[in-house]
Amino acid sequence: MNVIFDIAVIGGGNMGCGAAIRLAEGGMRTIILEQGDIGQGASGVNAGTLSLQIKRVKLMPYAIKGHEEWQNMGAEVGFHKTGGYTLAFNDREAELLYERMTLKKEAGANISFVSDKELIEKEPALARKVVAASYCGDDGYANSLLSGQYYRKKIKQSGISFLEKFKVIQIRENSDGFEISSGGQTVVAKRLLLACGGWMKDIAAMIGADLPINARINTVSVTERAPRLLNSIIGHATGLLTMKQKENGTVLIGGGWQGKGTPEQGRGNVSLETLIPNLQLAKFALPKLSKIRIVRSWTGFEANVPDFYPLAGRLANKENVFVLGCVRGGYTIGPYISKLMGDYILGRQPEMPLFDPSRDFK
Numbered sequence: 001m002n003v004i005f006d007i008a009v010i011g012g013g014n015m016g017c018g019a020a021i022r023l024a025e026g027g028m029r030t031i032i033l034e035q036g037d038i039g040q041g042a043s044g045v046n047a048g049t050l051s052l053q054i055k056r057v058k059l060m061p062y063a064i065k066g067h068e069e070w071q072n073m074g075a076e077v078g079f080h081k082t083g084g085y086t087l088a089f090n091d092r093e094a095e096l097l098y099e100r101m102t103l104k105k106e107a108g109a110n111i112s113f114v115s116d117k118e119l120i121e122k123e124p125a126l127a128r129k130v131v132a133a134s135y136c137g138d139d140g141y142a143n144s145l146l147s148g149q150y151y152r153k154k155i156k157q158s159g160i161s162f163l164e165k166f167k168v169i170q171i172r173e174n175s176d177g178f179e180i181s182s183g184g185q186t187v188v189a190k191r192l193l194l195a196c197g198g199w200m201k202d203i204a205a206m207i208g209a210d211l212p213i214n215a216r217i218n219t220v221s222v223t224e225r226a227p228r229l230l231n232s233i234i235g236h237a238t239g240l241l242t243m244k245q246k247e248n249g250t251v252l253i254g255g256g257w258q259g260k261g262t263p264e265q266g267r268g269n270v271s272l273e274t275l276i277p278n279l280q281l282a283k284f285a286l287p288k289l290s291k292i293r294i295v296r297s298w299t300g301f302e303a304n305v306p307d308f309y310p311l312a313g314r315l316a317n318k319e320n321v322f323v324l325g326c327v328r329g330g331y332t333i334g335p336y337i338s339k340l341m342g343d344y345i346l347g348r349q350p351e352m353p354l355f356d357p358s359r360d361f362k
Contacts, residue, residue: 004176005031005161007345008189010168010203011196012036013043014334015324015341017151019193022342024158031187032155032162033180035199039148042197045300046144046331047220047254048078049242051233052109053086053101053136055329058309060107061352062333069335070142076150078143082244084233085119086134087126087285094132097237101134111136125229125288132237139233141244141252144331163187171206177320178207191320193345195338198263198301200311200325209315212361213303213326217259217268219275221297225249229288241281251289253282259299268299304328306361312341316358323357 009020012034024030032038050070055063070079086101088094098113105111114135119126155162163185170181177190192207194200198215230245241255257278261268275297283289303326305311310327324341327333340350 003029003188005029005187005189007031007191007193008033008178008180008187009193009195010180011041011194011199011325012038012162012164013041013195013197014039014147014151015330015338016193016195017155018335018338019195019324019341019345020160021154021158022339023345024160026342026346026348028346030160031189032160033166033168033182033187034162034164035167035196037148037164038152038155038162042300042302043331043334044144044148045220045298047242047252048141048144048147048331049233049244049254050079050141050332051084051136051139051235051242053084053104053111053134053139053235054239054242055104055109055332056308057103057107059327059329059333060104060109062337063329064108065336065352066333067138070332073142073147073150073335076146078146079140080142080247081138081140082232083135083137084139084235085114085123086235086237087130088132088237089129089284090131093237097132097134100237109136110138123230123232123234125286126234127285127287129284141233141246168203168206171203173207191322191345193322193324193341194315195324197325198303200303200323202264204315204323207318207321209318209321211311211323211357212305214305215263216256216302216304217261217299218254218302219257219259219270219278219297219299221253221275221279221294223251223253223289223292224295226251226292229286234285236281236285241278241285243282243286250295251292253278255281261299263301268301270297270299302328302330310337310355311357312337312354313344313356
């Protein structure tokens with residue numbers, strides 16, 4: 001390409017695409033560079049859970065705004081607001097549940113504690129071993145495959161250029177800005193936005209930045225179609241379980257259990273050592289799962305830094321390099337924080353503060 005773009009966004013997931021759309025709306029000539037297909041990396045293998053009950057307190061305002069964005073996208077992304085319950089099965093878990101949910105409620109989440117009677121009325125298939133439960137009427141889910149299609153359509157409508165199967169192998173600074181190379185292709189842009197999740201550490205290293213990023217390999221499983229067992233999102237006080245039954249009857253099971261592999265090796269692998277306890281916990285909470293077959297399990301990379309808050313801002317000592325990502329719960333807040341990031345790069349005052357990539361992580 002002979003065009004010099006105002007900005008190249010490396011990473012075509014929900015955050016990268018969302019920021020690119022905001023930047024294009026602000027008049028920047030924008031290109032997205034994606035090593036796979038748009039919306040089919042970590043964003044495309046996400047379980048799609050949109051629960052305020054599993055978000056950190058400091059991120060609650062961002063998660064609430066993110067929920068509003070998902071609700072506005074509606075059926076195009078398979079959004080369903082089902083409400084959600086978080087369960088405790090012993091006194092220690094109950095104490096943890098009350099402590100965490102009280103803080104999240106104070107931070108603005110629509111969370112309440114419910115009685116056994118209410119829980120059984122709404123979710124009769126759950127095990128009768130629940131000691132305590134909380135409820136959030138705003139919880140729900142989206143379809144991660146549909147959200148990728150949604151963003152692909154939006155970037156086309158916005159006139160944003162994009163290159164798929166563009167695996168960045170080198171970034172060089174020159175008088176025009178940056179030359180980003182992938183095999184025989186080179187793109188030139190005045191600015192960079194790194195929004196490539198688990199691959200961000202290696203990409204940042206190409207321009208001399210050492211970011212303290214680790215990558216988790218979260219596992220998700222899906223069952224065969226089953227009769228209606230759940231009406232709501234179900235979680236566990238420890239955060240080690242999420243369940244939801246989709247419209248077609250399949251049950252999605254997650255909870256952050258780790259697979260094996262690294263971003264450099266490509267997609268991660270499912271580990272039986274963690275898959276089995278994940279499914280055992282799901283069956284303990286929902287006994288009828290014991291009669292339903294698991295059809296498929298897969299993994300997706302989730303990048304994080306030591307304090308588990310986002311990287312969102314300008315890279316230290318790099319005037320025209322910005323980073324966005326590396327946060328648990330990024331699927332929920334992605335559509336909102338990407339707009340904040342776009343505003344920041346455009347020189348506008350973001351509605352909420354961002355998260356300085358050069359902060360002290362200790």
